[in-house]
Amino acid sequence: MIYLQLFLSFLQIGAFSFGGGYAAMPLIQSQVVDLHQWLSLSEFTDLVTISQMTPGPIAVNSATFVGIKIAGIPGAIVATLGCILPACIIVTIIAWLYIKYRNMQSLQVVLSTLRPAVVSLIATAGLTIIISAIFGELGISIEAIKIQMVVIFGICMLLLMKWKMNPIFVMVLAGILNVAQYFIIGNIL
Amino acid sequence: MNRDKHKLRKLFLSTLYLSAFTFGGGYVIVTLMRKKFVSEYHWIDEDEMLDLIAIAQSAPGAIAVNGAIVVGYKLAGLIGVIVSVIATIIPPFVIISAISVCYEVFRTNLIVALMLEGMQAGVGAVIASVVFEMGTGIVKEKNPFSLVIMAISFIVTYFFHVNVVYVILVCIVLGLIKTFLQKGREKA
Numbered sequence: 001m002i003y004l005q006l007f008l009s010f011l012q013i014g015a016f017s018f019g020g021g022y023a024a025m026p027l028i029q030s031q032v033v034d035l036h037q038w039l040s041l042s043e044f045t046d047l048v049t050i051s052q053m054t055p056g057p058i059a060v061n062s063a064t065f066v067g068i069k070i071a072g073i074p075g076a077i078v079a080t081l082g083c084i085l086p087a088c089i090i091v092t093i094i095a096w097l098y099i100k101y102r103n104m105q106s107l108q109v110v111l112s113t114l115r116p117a118v119v120s121l122i123a124t125a126g127l128t129i130i131i132s133a134i135f136g137e138l139g140i141s142i143e144a145i146k147i148q149m150v151v152i153f154g155i156c157m158l159l160l161m162k163w164k165m166n167p168i169f170v171m172v173l174a175g176i177l178n179v180a181q182y183f184i185i186g187n188i189l
Numbered sequence: 190m191n192r193d194k195h196k197l198r199k200l201f202l203s204t205l206y207l208s209a210f211t212f213g214g215g216y217v218i219v220t221l222m223r224k225k226f227v228s229e230y231h232w233i234d235e236d237e238m239l240d241l242i243a244i245a246q247s248a249p250g251a252i253a254v255n256g257a258i259v260v261g262y263k264l265a266g267l268i269g270v271i272v273s274v275i276a277t278i279i280p281p282f283v284i285i286s287a288i289s290v291c292y293e294v295f296r297t298n299l300i301v302a303l304m305l306e307g308m309q310a311g312v313g314a315v316i317a318s319v320v321f322e323m324g325t326g327i328v329k330e331k332n333p334f335s336l337v338i339m340a341i342s343f344i345v346t347y348f349f350h351v352n353v354v355y356v357i358l359v360c361i362v363l364g365l366i367k368t369f370l371q372k373g374r375e376k377a
Contacts, residue, residue, distance in 0.1 A: 121346055
């Protein structure tokens with residue numbers, strides 16, 4: 001029952017992604033790439049890239065993208081519902097409690113314990129993406145290393161860290177650099 | 190009744206608009222929500238909005254969706270939640286549906302494939318820089334408890350492929366224990 005699987009997978013993604021931004025990414029990867037193999041690692045990376053360049057949260061974007069790929073528009077609707085349902089219930093209850101009691105402290109202590117873990121989870125997912133971009137999907141090996149990707153990655157890091165450039169601009173530039181190097185180096189050799 | 194309908198329509202249209210045109214993720218969208226609902230419409234007062242944003246950021250799920258839920262609930266109860274959540278997910282749903290059709294068609298095109306391949310290195314760099322910033326923030330707090338959690342979570346997920354959900358559950362339990370210990374100390 002593919003609809004039920006989609007629904008339950010995205011229900012978990014919605015229920016356990018704390019902290020916004022990239023926090024959902026490791027969960028999406030573990031459900032969609034590792035557990036169910038609905039997307040390959042490189043399709044997943046494309047999805048993260050597309051999410052960066054369009055409005056909308058990454059969890060909702062992935063629900064739509066994976067849902068359509070696996071089971072068409074109904075699949076996308078089911079996955080999206082699964083992904084927002086936990087928030088609709090949990091956040092409404094918290095908002096109700098807040099409007100009633102106006103006390104938020106416990107919530108923030110729990111969040112402060114989660115934050116360091118979330119950083120590490122994002123680091124793990126990010127590292128998988130970087131390794132697959134540089135070595136391909138088979139993992140680290142000397143023969144598989146793509147020098148041009150190492151160079152592009154280095155340039156992007158420099159632009160982001162040193163000059164604090166806009167991430168969307170940096171990603172588009174990375175794409176253009178790869179197209180350019182293909183034709184330039186291809187013509188020389 | 191008529192005024193309620195008017196308010197719901199306005200809520201729907203403003204969350205739809207914010208969701209369709211906000212690039213840069215949840216943190217940006219809640220800031221814009223504050224501008225719209227506090228400064229422009231005067232529907233929510235400033236202090237309350239700050240707390241509602243804190244709820245949206247600390248509960249599980251996407252911040253943009255959570256922001257829509259708290260604002261919708263505050264303004265019109267459960268019907269408000271439904272209206273603002275639907276308005277928030279329509280834009281990404283439509284945009285990504287359109288893109289995924291193009292994606293299947295264009296993925297085999299050489300230029301598109303090269304572009305996407307290069308962008309994988311780019312997005313890897315973006316994530317690395319985000320992790321670096323978040324990580325240094327936590328290291329600077331010099332809280333040994335946080336550092337241990339950070340190190341252990343990385344080791345178990347990267348090297349031992351432990352399911353992400355378990356790591357989060359364990360941290361929630363630890364956080365709850367910490368809350369009770371602090372409460373106990375305050376009472377003593």
